[in-house]
Amino acid sequence: MRMLSEQFQHYGQQWPEENDVTYFIALLDGGEHRFRRESLEAHFTGSAWLVSADGQRVLLTHHRKLGRWLQLGGHADGDVDLARVALREAEEESGITGLTVETTPFDLDRHRIPARGIEPEHWHYDVRYVVHADASEDFVVSDESHALAWRSIREIAEDPQSDESLRRMAWKWLRR
Numbered sequence: 164m165r166m167l168s169e170q171f172q173h174y175g176q177q178w179p180e181e182n183d184v185t186y187f188i189a190l191l192d193g194g195e196h197r198f199r200r201e202s203l204e205a206h207f208t209g210s211a212w213l214v215s216a217d218g219q220r221v222l223l224t225h226h227r228k229l230g231r232w233l234q235l236g237g238h239a240d241g242d243v244d245l246a247r248v249a250l251r252e253a254e255e256e257s258g259i260t261g262l263t264v265e266t267t268p269f270d271l272d273r274h275r276i277p278a279r280g281i282e283p284e285h286w287h288y289d290v291r292y293v294v295h296a297d298a299s300e301d302f303v304v305s306d307e308s309h310a311l312a313w314r315s316i317r318e319i320a321e322d323p324q325s326d327e328s329l330r331r332m333a334w335k336w337l338r339r
Contacts, residue, residue, distance in 0.1 A: 164191055164243055167290075174268050183273045190288050197288075198239040205286035209248030210236025211294040212269055212332050213257065214316070221316050221333070222257055222302060225309040231326060232312075236289065249292040257311060258303030265293040270335060272328045291332065 168191050175184035190197050190205060198207050212234055213222040223232045237252040239245060250264040270291040278284040302311045319325045320333035 164195075167191060167243070167245065170268055171271070174271060181271065183271055186273055187271055187288055187290070195241065195243060198243050199241050200238045203283055203285055205288060207239050207245060208236055208287045208289045209239055209242075209245040209252060210234045210289050210291040211249040211253035211264070212291055212336070213253050213259075213262070213294045213296060214336070215300055215313060216296055216298055218336075219316060220313040221319065221336075222253075222259075222296070222300075222311060223314050223329075224256060224311050230309075232314075232329070233326065234291065234329065234332070235294075236291070245290040246292045249290075250294055253294045256305045258305065259296055259299065259301070261297045261299060263295045263297075265295075267292075269293045270328070270332050274328075293336075 168188055171184055171187045190207065193202065196202050197205065200206055214220065222235065224235055225231070226233050235253045235256045236249060239248045242248050246264050246266045250262060253262055254260065268290050272289045272291065274287055274289065276285055276287050300313065304311050316333045316336050319329050320337055322330070
C-alpha cells in the first residue's frame with residue numbers, strides 16, 4: 164500500500180487543482196479493510212478508462228444500477244492492486260481479451276453512492292487506470308450493463324451534458 168500512497172502523492176503534484184487526493188491518502192490509513200465493500204462508510208474501487216487501439220475512443224457502459232453512461236469498473240473485493248482490479252473489471256464487463264493496463268493512476272474520483280436496498284449510502288474512492296484495447300474491440304454486454312458503446316473521447320470532452328468526471332478524463336487524455 165506504500166506504493167499506492169506514493170502514487171497518490173505524485174498524482175496530487177501532477178493535478179494540484181484536484182482536492183480529493185488527501186482523502187484517498189487518508190483512507191489508506193484504514194488498512195486493507197478499506198479495499199472491501201464491507202467497509203460500509205467508504206471503500207476503494209478500481210475503474211478502467213478503456214481506450215481503443217487508435218486512442219480516439221473510450222468504451223463506456225450504461226450502468227445497470229446507476230442508469231448512467233460511465234467507465235467500466237468495480238469493487239476491489241480485497242485486492243489492494245487497483246490496476247489489476249481495473250483490468251479485471253474491464254475484461255469482465257466488456258468481454259474483450261488482450262487488454263493491457265498502465266500501472267499508475269490516471270484519475271481519482273471520490274463520489275457518493277446512494278442507498279439501495281439494505282446497502283447504506285457510502286463513498287466510493289475510485290482509482291482509474293488507462294486500459295488499452297488491441298486490434299480487437301468487439302465487446303459483449305455483461306449483466307452489469309444495459310449497453311456498451313465506443314464513444315469519441317473528443318466528443319465527451321466537448322459535450323457539456325457528459326458526466327463531469329468523464330469530461331475531466333477526456334481532457335486529460337487529449338492533453339497527453
